[in-house]
Amino acid sequence: MxxxxxxxxxxxxxxxxxxxxxxxxxxxxxxxxxxxxxxxxxxxxxxxxxxxxxxxxxxxxxxxxxxxxxxxxxxxxxxxxxxxxxxxxxxxxxxxxxxxxxxxxxxxxxxQIGAAVRKGTPKPDISTVEALKQTLLAAKSVAYSASASGTYLSSELFPKLGVQEQLAKTGKKIYSERVGAVVARGDAEIGFQQVSELIYFKELDFIGTLPDAVQQTxxxxxxxxxxxxxxxxxxxxxxxxxxxxxxxxxxxxxxxxxxxxxxxxxx
Structure with a gap:
């Protein structure tokens, strides 16, 4: 094997x-x-x-x-x-x-939680907390899991960054499939989920993990x-x-x- x-x-x-x-x-x-x-x-x-x-x-x-x-x-x-x-x-x-x-x-x-975009599309910056905030505000659609990582993002991180109001319009909570699949078929501009659930999609470009200051392990x-x-x-x-x-x-x-x-x- x-x-x-x-x-x-x-x-x-x-x-x-x-x-x-x-x-x-x-x-x-x-x-x-x-x-x-x-x-x-x-x-x-x-x-x-x-x-x-x-x-x-x-x-x-x-x-x-x-x-x-x-x-x-x-x-x-x-x-x-x-x-x-x-x-x-x-x-x-x-x-x-x-x-x-x-x-x-x-x-x-x-x-840890990471982010990915569809292959060939621009790779936004999430390397710092401020860059992550601006990326979330600028994105037309943001996919995140309905499970543990997504609960952290929607209930803790988005309010902490002050982007909760914007994400109420552009955020997509994903049920019963991987966030990567949603991004890969173009139904979301950027997706956030556990790194291990994103890196196997050949149709995606993995951007990186959340900044340490707001990462959830x-x-x-x-x-x-x-x-x-x-x-x-x-x-x-x-x-x-x-x-x-x-x-x-x-x-x-x-x-x-x-x-x-x-x-x-x-x-």
């Missing part, structure tokens, strides 16, 4: 042996994950499946919000999962609602679901996803792996 080139053969081989030893019986592991971790997840899951013999049944949705495919909506209508991966705020909400095993939160990656975290049918296999999948051996794959998707790891609560 061409995306494994950055992992040493020794490290990956050791991981395969570990999984083979610990997972003697094949299982179907049901996982739901939010957008920012999706690209890394899609690269890593086939490696895990090949090494372990398990099958990962995946679902995707926004960390927050009431879109039909959002993770909260999936839980509300009773969809069953073993493991959930989403923004820290969304995870804590599920934990408070009793959907997850207490103490099972495990931070996987850090993610979000943890994307995992939790064990109450009533999980395959908790042991799900824990082994999570161990694989947070292994140092796969960290370079994760970084290549625009995310920063979290070094600190705590054991998941027993179930």
């Amino acid at each position: 061409r995306f494994i080139t950055s992992i040493t053969r020794r490290a990956l081989g050791g991981l395969v042996l570990l999984l083979a030893a610990q997972l003697a019986q094949a299982a179907d592991i049901r996982v739901v994950t939010s957008g920012a971790f999706t690209e890394a997840y899609k690269k890593l899951v086939p490696i895990f499946e090949e090494a372990s013999g398990h099958k990962v049944i995946s679902a995707y949705g926004a960390s927050i919000g009431n879109a039909p495919d959002s993770i909260p909506s999936r839980f509300a209508r009773g969809e069953k999962f073993d493991l959930v991966i989403l923004s820290e705020g969304g995870l804590e909400a599920l934990m408070s609602a009793g959907k997850l095993v207490p103490g099972s939160r495990l931070d996987i990656v850090r993610s 979000i943890f994307f975290s995992a939790g064990m679901v109450e009533g999980a049918q395959e908790p042991q296999a799900a824990r082994q999948l999570l161990k694989f996803l947070t292994s140092p051996a796969v960290a370079d794959i994760v970084r290549a998707t625009g995310l920063d792996p979290v070094d600190h790891r705590a054991p998941l609560a027993a179930k």
Whole structure:
């Protein structure tokens, strides 16, 4: 597989042996994950499946919000999962609602917000707070996610920059698809979302991340679901996803792996 080139053969081989030893019986592991971790997840899951013999049944949705495919909506209508991966705020909400095993939160990656425009169009300046403000005021249309990053932008950053009134006219909150897709087809002039959700669109030019002074770094975290049918296999999948051996794959998707790891609560 061409995306494994950055992992040493020794490290990956050791991981395969570990999984083979610990997972003697094949299982179907049901996982739901939010957008920012999706690209890394899609690269890593086939490696895990090949090494372990398990099958990962995946679902995707926004960390927050009431879109039909959002993770909260999936839980509300009773969809069953073993493991959930989403923004820290969304995870804590599920934990408070009793959907997850207490103490099972495990931070996987850090993610930052960036911006992109359609390839071949002018690249506005967002390198400073003032430049970002002027870009937002000048843009004819601004797309942002209905999930964690977009909530921060619309409820905190836009008011802080004094552009909320303008964005009420030009802003577009995007539900159930990636902001990059909206910008790529020309339905928005500029789009803001997690870097890992923008950089894979060949139709886009990535501008950069928000200035440090107004950046929001979000943890994307995992939790064990109450009533999980395959908790042991799900824990082994999570161990694989947070292994140092796969960290370079994760970084290549625009995310920063979290070094600190705590054991998941027993179930």
